[in-house]
Amino acid sequence: DDEQHGSTVVADIAALQALSKRVHFGKFVAESKYRSDPEGFQKLVDEDDADGVMALLTNRVVEEKIYTRAMLKATTYGREPLMSSLPTAKDGEEDDTTSIIAAAAAAAVVAALEAVKQLENGDHRTVVGKIDPAIIKSIYRELIIPMTKDIMVTYLFLRCGREPPPVYASDRMSIDVTEL
Numbered sequence: 333d334d335e336q337h338g339s340t341v342v343a344d345i346a347a348l349q350a351l352s353k354r355v356h357f358g359k360f361v362a363e364s365k366y367r368s369d370p371e372g373f374q375k376l377v378d379e380d381d382a383d384g385v386m387a388l389l390t391n392r393v394v395e396e397k398i399y400t401r402a403m404l405k406a407t408t409y410g411r412e413p414l415m416s417s418l419p420t421a422k423d424g425e426e427d428d429t430t431s432i433i434a435a436a437a438a439a440a441v442v443a444a445l446e447a448v449k450q451l452e453n454g455d456h457r458t459v460v461g462k463i464d465p466a467i468i469k470s471i472y473r474e475l476i477i478p479m480t481k482d483i484m485v486t487y488l489f490l491r492c493g494r495e496p497p498p499v500y501a502s503d504r505m506s507i508d509v510t511e512l
Contacts, residue, residue, distance in 0.1 A: 351476070354476065354480070355476060355480040355483055356483060357480070358481065358483045358484040358487070359487045361480075362483075362485075365484075366488060366491060369388070373385060373388065373492060374492050377488060377492035377493075377494050378492070380494070382485055382500060385485050385488055386481060386485055389481060398477065399469045399473060402465075402468050402471075403466070403468060405468070406463055406467075406468040407465045408441070408443075409462055409463065485500050486500045
């Protein structure tokens with residue numbers, strides 16, 4: 333160990349900053365939802381009902397779409413296109429790079445969709461890639477979405493002129509990451 337961990341720390345900080353940016357996008361979603369029902373949110377906040385605010389914010393259908401999209405991205409990350417499915421220029425024809433790129437992208441998407449179907453059916457044996465998409469889904473389900481929703485609840489309490497309940501205080505999260 334040469335004790336030169338600077339590059340690793342820089343990469344870690346960049347990853348944490350990206351995660352922070354991602355979860356803080358929830359403020360924009362919270363504001364949009366607030367504008368669609370300001371009286372409903374204000375009533376819940378005035379009653380100090382953080383669970384009610386959380387319930388009003390939660391859209392399970394959208395969350396499931398996010399999980400599926402994250403898994404799809406994970407299945408395509410680092411995958412090589414199937415070279416046998418790519419078109420090639422024939423003798424005397426001009427090289428059509430655009431067609432080759434489009435075919436490669438389509439092949440990757442088809443492979444990813446098939447992998448997501450396998451994962452949804454519980455078959456993890458044949459999914460190949462740099463990372464297991466089920467892990468990415470778990471990270472979204474257990475960390476990213478809960479942190480985003482915590483920030484949304486805190487934002488809405490402050491937006492409505494009240495301090496958020498202690499469980500949503502800025503110095504802690506509502507989930508205990510040490511138990512994951």
